[in-house]
Amino acid sequence: MKNLLLTLSLSLAALPAYAADDLPLPRTVAQDTVDDLPPPRTTTRKTRVAPPETTPTEAAPQASAVDDLPPPAARSRKSAARGFQPTLKLGVDDLLLEAGGLPDAPEADTYSTLRASAYVLWQPSRDWEFRAGARLDGMAQDGGSADHDEMLADYADTYVRYRSGDTRLTLGAQTIIWGRADEIPLADRVSRADLTRFVLDDLADRRRAQLAARWEQTFGDYKLDAVWLPVFHGAQLPDVSSVWSPINRTTGQVIGIAPSPALAALVGAARIDEDEHGSGGGALRLTKTGAPFDFGVTLARTRQSLPYYRTDVPNLTLTAVHPFNTFVGADLELVSSGLTWRMELGYTNNVPVTRLTTAMDTTHSLDWIGAVEFFPGGGDTRVNLQLVAHALQTDHSILELKEYYGANGEIETRFGQGRWKAGMRFSGGFNVKDIYLSPKLSYVGWEPHELYIAAHYFDGEARTLGGFHQDHSLITLGLRTRF
Numbered sequence: 001m002k003n004l005l006l007t008l009s010l011s012l013a014a015l016p017a018y019a020a021d022d023l024p025l026p027r028t029v030a031q032d033t034v035d036d037l038p039p040p041r042t043t044t045r046k047t048r049v050a051p052p053e054t055t056p057t058e059a060a061p062q063a064s065a066v067d068d069l070p071p072p073a074a075r076s077r078k079s080a081a082r083g084f085q086p087t088l089k090l091g092v093d094d095l096l097l098e099a100g101g102l103p104d105a106p107e108a109d110t111y112s113t114l115r116a117s118a119y120v121l122w123q124p125s126r127d128w129e130f131r132a133g134a135r136l137d138g139m140a141q142d143g144g145s146a147d148h149d150e151m152l153a154d155y156a157d158t159y160v161r162y163r164s165g166d167t168r169l170t171l172g173a174q175t176i177i178w179g180r181a182d183e184i185p186l187a188d189r190v191s192r193a194d195l196t197r198f199v200l201d202d203l204a205d206r207r208r209a210q211l212a213a214r215w216e217q218t219f220g221d222y223k224l225d226a227v228w229l230p231v232f233h234g235a236q237l238p239d240v241s242s243v244w245s246p247i248n249r250t251t252g253q254v255i256g257i258a259p260s261p262a263l264a265a266l267v268g269a270a271r272i273d274e275d276e277h278g279s280g281g282g283a284l285r286l287t288k289t290g291a292p293f294d295f296g297v298t299l300a301r302t303r304q305s306l307p308y309y310r311t312d313v314p315n316l317t318l319t320a321v322h323p324f325n326t327f328v329g330a331d332l333e334l335v336s337s338g339l340t341w342r343m344e345l346g347y348t349n350n351v352p353v354t355r356l357t358t359a360m361d362t363t364h365s366l367d368w369i370g371a372v373e374f375f376p377g378g379g380d381t382r383v384n385l386q387l388v389a390h391a392l393q394t395d396h397s398i399l400e401l402k403e404y405y406g407a408n409g410e411i412e413t414r415f416g417q418g419r420w421k422a423g424m425r426f427s428g429g430f431n432v433k434d435i436y437l438s439p440k441l442s443y444v445g446w447e448p449h450e451l452y453i454a455a456h457y458f459d460g461e462a463r464t465l466g467g468f469h470q471d472h473s474l475i476t477l478g479l480r481t482r483f
Contacts, residue, residue, distance in 0.1 A: 084125065084126050086122075086123065086124045086125070087121075087122070087123045088120075088121070088122050088123075089119075089120070089121045089122075090118070090119065090120040090121070091118065091119065091482070091483060092116060092117065092118045092482055092483050093117055093118070093119055093133075093482050094115065094116070094117040094135075094205075094480075094482055095115070095116050095117075095479075095480065095481050095482060095483075096113060096114070096115040096116075096478065096479070096480050097113070097114060097478060097479045097480075098112065098113040098476050098477070098478035098479075099112045099476065099477055099478070100112065100113075100474045100475060100476035100477070101474070101475050101476075102141075102144075102243065102472060102473070102474055103473065103475070104471045104472070104473060105144060105243055105471050105472050106144055106145055106250055106471065107141065107144045107145055107146035107241075107243050107250055108141035108142055108143050108144040108146060108147065108148075108243060109142065109143030109144055110140075110141065110142050110143055111139070111140070111141045111243060111474060112139065112140045112141075113137075113138070113139050113197065113478075114136070114137070114138035114139075115135070115136070115137050115138075116135065116136045117133065117134070117135040117136075117156050118133065118134055118135075118156075119131060119132065119133040119134075119156060119157070120132050120133075126163065127162055127163050127164060128160075128161070128162055128163075129160070129161040129162075129163075130159075130160055130161075131157055131158060131159055131161070131172075132158045133155065133156030133157045133158050133173075133209070134153065134154070134155055134156055135153070135154050135155070135156045136151065136152070136153055136154075137151070137152045137153075137154070137196060138150070138151045138152070139196070139238075139242065141241075141242065141243060145250060146241045146242075146243075146249075146250065148239060148241040148242060150239055152196075152236075154208065154209075154236070155173050155209060156173070156208075156209050157172075157173055157174055157175055157209045158172050158173045158209065159171060159172025159173060159174055160172055166217060166218040166219070167215075167216070167217055167218075168215075168216040168217075169214070169215055169216075170212075170213075170214040170216075171212075171213050171214075172211070172212075173209035173210065173211050173212075174209055174210065174212050174214060175191065175192075175204075175207050175208065175209050175210070176190050176191055176210070176212065176214065176227060177191050177203065177204065177207060178190065178191075178225070178283075178285055178296075178298060179331065179344060180296070180331045180332075180333050180342045180343075180344060180371075181331075181342055181344050181369045181371050181386060182203065182371070182384055182386065182409075182410070183202075183203055183386070183408060184369060184386070184388060184408070185203075185344065185369075186327075186329050186331070186344040186345070186346035186367050186369060187285065187296065187298040187300075187327075187329050187331060187344065187346070189283050189298065189300040189302050189325075189327050190210065190212065190227045190229060190280075190283050190300070190302060191207045191210060191305065192207060192208045192209070192210040192233055192234075192235060192236070192305055193206060193207065193208075193235035193236070193305040193306060194206050194207060194208045194235065194236045195235050195236065195237050195238060195244065195246065195306075196236055196237070196238045196242070196244065197238075197244060198238075198244040198469065199436070199456075199465075200244075200438075200456055200474070200476075208236050210229060210233060210280070211229065211230060211231045211233070212227050212228065212229050212230075213227070213228045213230065214226070214227050214228075221288050221289055221290045222286065222287070222288050223286070223287050223288075223289075224284070224285075224286050225284070225285040225286075225287070226282070226283075226284050226285075227282060227283050227284075227285075228279075228281075228282040229279060229280025229281055229282065229302065229303075230279055230280075231279060231280070232276055232277075232278055232279055232280035232281075232303050232322065233276060233280075234274065234276050234303075234305060234306075234307055234320065234322045235305045235306050235307065237274075237307065237320070240272050243469075243472050244469075244472070246307070247267060247272065247309070247318070248267070248468070249267060249268055251264070252264025252265065252266075252267045252268050253267065253468060254267060254309060255465065255468045256400055256401075256463055256465075256468070257354070257399050257400065257463065258399045258400075258462055258463055259462055266311065266313070266316070266318075267318070269316050270311070270316045270317055270318045271315075271316060271317045271318070272317075272318050272319075272320070273317055273318070273319040273320070274307065274319065274320040274321075275319055275320065275321045275322070276322065278303075280302055280303050281300070281301045281302035281303055281324060282300070282301060282302065283298065283299065283300035283301070283302055283327075284298070284299050284300075285297070285298045285299075292334070293332050293333060293334040294332065294333040294334075295330070295331065295332040295333070296330070296331045296332075297329070297330050297331075298327065298328070298329045298330075298331075298346075299327070299328055300325075300326070300327040301324060301325075301326050301327075302324065302325065302327070303322040303323065303324050303325070304322055304323060304324075304325050305322070306322075307320030307321065307322060308320070308321050308322065308323060308352050309321075310360075323350060323352055324350060325348050325349065325350050325351065326348070326349045326350060327346060327347070327348050328346070328347050329344060329345060329346035329347070330344070330345050330346075331343060331344040331345070338374055338375070339372055339373070339374045340372065340373040340374070341370075341371070341372055342369075342370075342371040342372075342373070343368075343369065343370050343371070344367075344368070344369045345367070345368050345369075346366075346367045346368075347364065347365075347366055347367075348364060348365045348367070349362075349364040350362050350364070351363055351364060351365045351392065353392060353394060353396075353398045353399075353400055354398060354399045354400070355396055355397065355398055355399070356397045356398070356399065361394070361396060361398070363392050363393055363394040364392075364393050365390065365391065365392050365393065366389075366390075366391050366393065367388075367389065367390050367391075368388070368389045369386060369387070369388050369389075370386070370387045371384065371385065371386040371387070371409075372384075372385055373385075380413055380414045380415065381411070381412070381413040381414075382410075382411070382412045382413070383409070383410075383411050384409045384410045384411075385407065385409040386407060386408050386409050387405075387406075387407050388404070388405070388406050388407070388408065389403075389404070389405050390403065390404040390405075391403045391404075399463075400463065401432065401463050401464070403431060404429060404431065404432065404434075405429070405430040405431050406427065406428055406429040406430050406431075406434065407427070407428055407430070408425075408426060408427035408428070408436075409425075409426060409427075410423060410424065410425045410426070411423060411424045412424075416445075418444075418445075419443065419444060419445030420441070420442070420443055420444070420445070421440075421441075421442040421443075421444050422439075422440070422441050422442075423439070423440045423442075424437070424438065424439050424440070425437075425438040425440075426438070427466075429460070429464060429466075432460070432461050432463075432464055433459070433460050433461045433464070433466070433467070434460035434461065434464035434465065434466040434467065435457070435458070435459040435460055435466045436456070436457065436458055436465070436466055437455075437456075437457040438454060438455065438456045438457070439454065439455055440452055440453070440454040440455075441453050441454075448481055448482050448483070449479065449480070449481040450479070450480045450481065451478075451479055452476075452477075452478050452479075452480070453475075453476070453477050453478075454475075454476050454478070455473070455474070455475050455476070456473060456474045456475075456476070457473045458470050458472055458473055
């Protein structure tokens with residue numbers, strides 16, 4: 001066997017992953033004024049809100065509509081001097097404490113998480129902002145064949161930002177999420193994925209800050225967004241001993257690849273390396289808001305955040321590489337009769353695949369997402385449904401799934417005068433068995449704290465995400481807050 005190449009393709013990992021790369025974003029967001037300090041994450045997706053007469057506004061620190069609005073209009077120096085006061089803010093924008101049980105996993109019986117993110121943000125004038133952030137991630141799994149604990153320190157959003165009229169320039173570590181669909185936005189090509197907790201979290205919490213230079217320019221209803229990634233950092237991966245690792249040494253499997261005895265023997269003994277050298281490429285996105293519908297187009301030449309595993313058989317080494325992909329995509333959003341319709345379509349070239357002969361090949365993929373969101377019975381309940389389609393354009397036999405068709409979404413409702421929240425995230429395959437169910441019950445009456453109990457159920461066939469993690473179903477009890 002020579003030059004065996006194993007793949008964790010971006011599209012395959014993303015579509016059935018309820019979705020993968022990089023918890024869905026909160027639906028109702030307290031909007032800061034443009035001159036207030038910005039949130040730690042930025043997104044081009046529009047804020048989801050229920051009809052205003054029935055739904056109270058809920059504050060959310062992880063996302064804001066600020067990045068969907070044009071930068072502040074130019075003002076005279078005299079009025080700016082009179083109306084603005086320099087501002088310094090600091091705090092903890094995310095704190096998560098969670099303990100869970102793994103009833104079926106041979107690797108561990110329990111899995112616990114600590115996550116904390118702090119920031120300092122200084123705005124000396126209307127034009128300039130300076131932000132520094134840091135995060136700490138800890139995990140522990142015990143009671144099985146792969147007891148493990150680790151603590152990881154990393155930077156969070158840390159940047160210098162300049163505003164002038166309709167122009168905004170940002171340099172530094174940023175969390176940028178493009179696209180319209182929840183969970184699996186196809187245009188999400190410049191963010192850095194966080195796989196340390198697989199899909200236990202919503203999309204915004206499955207992304208990390210990435211070093212980037214960003215130029216945002218507004219022209220009336222149009223906005224041009226240009227991003228360059230001077231230094232590339234691949235997805236933050238869990239330790240290979242973690243139950244959420246894309247490589248399972250216990251079963252000898254790699255996520256998304258058909259299992260085999262030869263693969264199991266190699267995975268069990270191989271050394272895991274990663275190649276992140278070089279830049280990450282660049283991307284452009286143009287969006288328009290207003291009648292008759294919102295739309296966007298994206299052109300990207302970037303390295304995929306998720307790893308592609310290259311094997312050196314003589315040296316028993318698996319090296320995670322991140323090939324460049326060219327992506328062309330379009331998306332739109334339309335609101336009609338209380339329904340919000342969204343669609344994304346994308347073409348990606350240079351997608352790596354592995355033939356049955358274990359030789360690497362490349363092909364291109366076509367992806368489509370159609371979504372609808374509505375609030376039945378008023379503002380207490382929200383339903384978001386998405387259909388997904390993914391097709392690799394190759395005539396060769398490969399170890400990955402050539403096609404995947406499925407659905408995913410979320411149903412969420414509030415009760416008890418808004419103090420309780422119940423929800424269900426789900427995903428399922430149409431052409432293959434691939435199941436993910438995640439019910440959650442939260443008490444949110446003790447603002448800004450949230451106490452919750454949740455479950456994550458996985459099942460499916462080989463080469464699907466649900467099948468890969470079918471022994472890793474989890475029940476959790478947690479606290480999430482900010483201050």
